[in-house]
Amino acid sequence: MAIPEPRATAERTMIKHLETLIREIPDFPKPGVMFKDITPLLANASGLALAVEFMANPYRNAHVDLVVGAESRGFIFGTAIAQALNCGFIPVRKPGKLPYERKSMQYQLEYGTDTVEIHADAVAGHHRVLMVDDLLATGGTMKACCDLVQGLGAEILGVTVLIELAMLNGRDRLAPHDVASVLVY
Secondary structure, three states: OOOOOHHHHHHHHHHHHHHHOOEEEEOOOOOOOEEEEOHHHHHOHHHHHHHHHHHHHHHOOOOOOEEEEEOOHHHHHHHHHHHHOOOEEEEEEOOOOOOOOEEEEEEEEOOEEEEEEEEOOOOOOOOEEEEEEEEEOOOHHHHHHHHHHHHOOOEEEEEEEEEEOHHHOHHHHOOOOOEEEEEEO
16 A cells, blocks of 8 residues: 655645535525535635635746636635735626726526626736636636636636536536636535
8 A cells, every 4th residue: 555645645634624614505595506605614714725725826836917706706715816826816797896898798507697797908918817716616607707808818827716516517618728626526
């Protein structure tokens, strides 16, 4: 039997700690859904710091210019990751929330459509961008965010999320972008 590398063992222990800080709420927001509530993790100083480090670390040497976070929990992690990577932060918002000239992207939901917006001058062709959200499910929101950023000419270095619901195949929808997730369910 191979002896595990100490760093790998320590990393697994830290990830297990993060898993204990995710509260599962059955049948929310509708029957059959097991909601992953990150509120306890956000309230835990060491858990929040650890989550940000795990989300930022794959991109530490990627020369990220801007972090783009999806409304609203992507703002929480996105701003902290931007600080950790010493770069700026750009929000992608729901319609009607941004005051300046905007670019919009409509995308398909399970039952209908939704729209996300970004300031038209937020990113440009010379920017290297990291996309951030708390959770990757079907990938619809993040795909729309990526399409917005690419439409403004920026280069997407990757997508980082705290939680990935692998059975919903959101990662496939984001191809060819690199996707890094800390917790996979």
